[in-house]
Structure formats: structure tokens, C-alpha cells
Amino acid sequence: MADPTILPATTARRRSAFEGLAVVGRHGVAEGSPGLTVREMTGLALASVVARQGQADNVRNLVAEATGIDLPVSPRRIEGAAGTAGDGLSFVFSGPGQWLAVAEASAVGRFAAAAGLDPAMAGGAALEISLRAMLAGAAAVAGQGDGRGVLRLSGPSARDVLAKGTAIDLHPLSFAPGDAAITWCAHVDVTLWQRDADPTYDVVVPRGFAGTFWHWLEESAAEYGIAVVTPG
Amino acid sequence: MRIRCPHCGERGNEEFAYLGDATVRRPDHLPEARAGGEGFADWYDYVYLRDNPAGEHRELWHHVHGCRSWLVVTREVRSHAIAAVEDARAVARARKPAGEA
Structure with missing residues (x-):
């Protein structure tokens, strides 16, 4: 057997x-x-970001500071500008205070560096770990890839x-x-x-x-x- | 019937799930568990009794196939005309605690 x-x-x-x-x-x-x-x-990294109560503006500020991305508050997708830490990264409105982060494989390391982590990080989990570090206490982050x-x-x-x-x-x-x-x-x-x-x-x-x-x-x-x- | 979600815009009712009366308030005290006990009538009213107005009604709807927000929809039940759609969280935060007039 x-x-x-x-x-x-x-x-x-x-x-x-x-x-x-x-x-x-x-x-x-x-x-x-x-x-x-x-x-x-198949190469995209996905993670959901849900702001804790009363923290939506804080989340928006933290992401804007690190990536230059202005998180959408209506059903839109906002991409990071080329040449910035947000290049290859985008956030899709997923409900009030909620977003879906979408990163191209090549953008994950750059985003990890923006979150103060090792830029050699790669793969779907790296996006989740970087977001969690960047938004500690302000949002719940869950990998969706x-x-x-x-x-x-x-x-x-x-x-x-x-x-x-x-x-x-x-x-x-x-x-x-x-x-x-x-x-x-x-x-x-x-x-x-x-x-x-x-x-x-x-x-x-x-x-x-x-x-x-x-x-x-x-x-x-x-x-x-x-x-x-x-x-x- | 189409509902204008305050977060997503106007969507068809196939995206929404109906819960029921948005006007009932959960009593903030525990009932005595016997008919006629103190507070029992409030709980009986909250759990079982509903008005059935032939006119404007406030209802809880869930945008379940969209942004997953709870909404308070003010609807004319005879014509399905919708007068207002509010975020249920905002409605709950704006109202006074139970017991205050």
C-alpha cells in the first residue's frame, strides 16, 4: 500500500x-x-490590503510616501510611475479601505527595498511580506497569488x-x-x-x-x- | 432594480443580497428569559416584530458580489424607486447610542 x-x-x-x-x-x-x-x-504577485478601523488615510499616506502611488478611493487601478519605487506595482480599489496590490515579478524586489527589506527578495510572498512591514499596525495584508x-x-x-x-x-x-x-x-x-x-x-x-x-x-x-x- | 452603491456606482440588483429591516435596533440590555420579564418585550419586538409599510422603507442590503459593503437602502416598496443609498457603517456611527432619544 x-x-x-x-x-x-x-x-x-x-x-x-x-x-x-x-x-x-x-x-x-x-x-x-x-x-x-x-x-x-502567471508572474504577478497579488496581495489584499485591508485598512484597520480608522487607518485608511494612514495606509494611503504610507503607500504614497514609499511608492508615490495615490491609493484609489473609487473603482480605479493606480499604477506606480516608471523609474520610481512603485514602478511595476499597482493598487486596485477593492472596497472602502481595501485594495488589491498587483506587482510584476520584476517589481517585487524594488518594492521590498522601499519597505526597508532585502531587494533580493522575489516571488509572491515577498510582496506580502513587504506590504506587511510597510503597513504594520495600519492594515491587514494577505497574499492572494x-x-x-x-x-x-x-x-x-x-x-x-x-x-x-x-x-x-x-x-x-x-x-x-x-x-x-x-x-x-x-x-x-x-x-x-x-x-x-x-x-x-x-x-x-x-x-x-x-x-x-x-x-x-x-x-x-x-x-x-x-x-x-x-x-x- | 438598480442600486447606486456609494463606493462602486450604480449596479444591477444581481450583485446585492437583501437582509431586511434597517430600522430595528438591538436592545442594549439582556432580557429576563420569561414572557412578561423585564426587557422581554423589547427583545420580542427586535427578534420577531416587523412593520410592513406600503411605502418608503429602510432596508439593509449587502453588495456581496461587489465591494462587500453593507448598505442602508431607502426604497419605495410599491414602485422599487430608491430614494437614498447610504453606507451602513456611516449610518450606525451617526446614530445615538441605544436608550438616548
């Missing part, structure tokens, strides 16, 4: 949320250029595809680059934001709903043609 304390190698390996679902290649209609391009963002999957949707039909799943008005007059929403898409709780006017959107999905969400996405985008590109 197998030793139940030893996990098989396939279980122990790190798997991204959409592994086995987002199969690299062309899907849906095969003719013409793809209307939707999908990339799973293992609990969420992030898809980057772009291409000429990205808006039409997303509109099939969410009631948010995505018309450019109503929802523009920098805007974010915590909402429902395909009956799944998501956080989404627009990155640029192409348009490009990032959609953050609870990991356990990756299969449900992917099934909806592939069916909804099939008529436009889908290109799934290498995650990263």
Missing part, C-alpha cells in the same frame, strides 16, 4: 490556475485573425466577449483605461480592470472557479476566434 504521507509528484508541482484549461494555440473559429487573445498572467488566477484579454473583440458575461457597461465613454470593477462575470465574482484602449483587460478570478470561467470564456469567444498565448 502506498505511503499516504508522500504526495505524488504531479500534486506537489506548482500549477497555475488555468493550467490544463488555457491550452496554447488557436481555438474557436479558425479563419481570420483572432478576435480575442488570452494570456494567463495562490488563490486567484489572472487572465489578460486583448484583441478587437475583447470588449464584446467580456460584455457577454458582465453587466458592467464597458463602452469607452463609461469604462476606460484605469477603471476597475469588482463585479460578477459569468456568475463568478471577479475583479477586472482595463489596461489600455486597444482594449486590454485583466480579469482576476478565484482559483476554484477557473474551470467554470474558462468554459464560459471559450464558448463566448469562439465566434471571434481565440489565440491562447504562452503564459507568463
Whole structure:
């Protein structure tokens, strides 16, 4: 009988949320250029920041001092400026006094240095540790990287595809680059934001709903043609 | 029906969950656990009795599929017209402690 304390190698390996679902290649209609391009963002570090009672302004000041980022108080995503300690880091409004911190892999060390920690730190946990050091006593910080999957949707039909799943008005007059929403898409709780006017959107999905969400996405985008590109 | 969340903007009611009457206040004393005991009537009222106005009503809603804030919605129950949406935390902080007029 197998030793139940030893996990098989396939279980122990790190798997991204959409592994086995987002199969690299062309899907849906095969003719013409793809209307939707999908990339799973496996390199991002995510952490939730929740201000303690009466500490929201303090949190905003601490983050602004360290990174130059003015934390949003409405459904927006604010990015750090290039060349600053906040470069590659962004904060998405997640409710009053609450934010989702999103860091590119290359930004984590820079942010750790801004928090007074070792700039050689890397990986998702480093963002969480740095935020906790920076906001000690002012906010509760929890890593979210293992609990969420992030898809980057772009291409000429990205808006039409997303509109099939969410009631948010995505018309450019109503929802523009920098805007974010915590909402429902395909009956799944998501956080989404627009990155640029192409348009490009990032959609953050609870990991356990990756299969449900992917099934909806592939069916909804099939008529436009889908290109799934290498995650990263 | 659409509800204008003070944090997120106007959203469809599929994002919200209804709790109930926002006008009831939890008594700040413990009841004597028998009918007719001191404070029992306040608790009976708080737990069981609700007005059912055919008109404007204040209700607690949760923006559960959005920012997860509790809201106090003032709604005309005959037409679903919403007169006001407030952050429940702000409403609770603004009101006087139980017992004060």
C-alpha cells in the first residue's frame, strides 16, 4: 500500500490556475485573425490590503510616501510611475479601505527595498511580506497569488466577449483605461480592470472557479476566434 | 432594480443580497428569559416584530458580489424607486447610542 504521507509528484508541482484549461494555440473559429487573445498572467504577485478601523488615510499616506502611488478611493487601478519605487506595482480599489496590490515579478524586489527589506527578495510572498512591514499596525495584508488566477484579454473583440458575461457597461465613454470593477462575470465574482484602449483587460478570478470561467470564456469567444498565448 | 452603491456606482440588483429591516435596533440590555420579564418585550419586538409599510422603507442590503459593503437602502416598496443609498457603517456611527432619544 502506498505511503499516504508522500504526495505524488504531479500534486506537489506548482500549477497555475488555468493550467490544463488555457491550452496554447488557436481555438474557436479558425479563419481570420483572432478576435480575442488570452494570456494567463502567471508572474504577478497579488496581495489584499485591508485598512484597520480608522487607518485608511494612514495606509494611503504610507503607500504614497514609499511608492508615490495615490491609493484609489473609487473603482480605479493606480499604477506606480516608471523609474520610481512603485514602478511595476499597482493598487486596485477593492472596497472602502481595501485594495488589491498587483506587482510584476520584476517589481517585487524594488518594492521590498522601499519597505526597508532585502531587494533580493522575489516571488509572491515577498510582496506580502513587504506590504506587511510597510503597513504594520495600519492594515491587514494577505497574499492572494495562490488563490486567484489572472487572465489578460486583448484583441478587437475583447470588449464584446467580456460584455457577454458582465453587466458592467464597458463602452469607452463609461469604462476606460484605469477603471476597475469588482463585479460578477459569468456568475463568478471577479475583479477586472482595463489596461489600455486597444482594449486590454485583466480579469482576476478565484482559483476554484477557473474551470467554470474558462468554459464560459471559450464558448463566448469562439465566434471571434481565440489565440491562447504562452503564459507568463 | 438598480442600486447606486456609494463606493462602486450604480449596479444591477444581481450583485446585492437583501437582509431586511434597517430600522430595528438591538436592545442594549439582556432580557429576563420569561414572557412578561423585564426587557422581554423589547427583545420580542427586535427578534420577531416587523412593520410592513406600503411605502418608503429602510432596508439593509449587502453588495456581496461587489465591494462587500453593507448598505442602508431607502426604497419605495410599491414602485422599487430608491430614494437614498447610504453606507451602513456611516449610518450606525451617526446614530445615538441605544436608550438616548
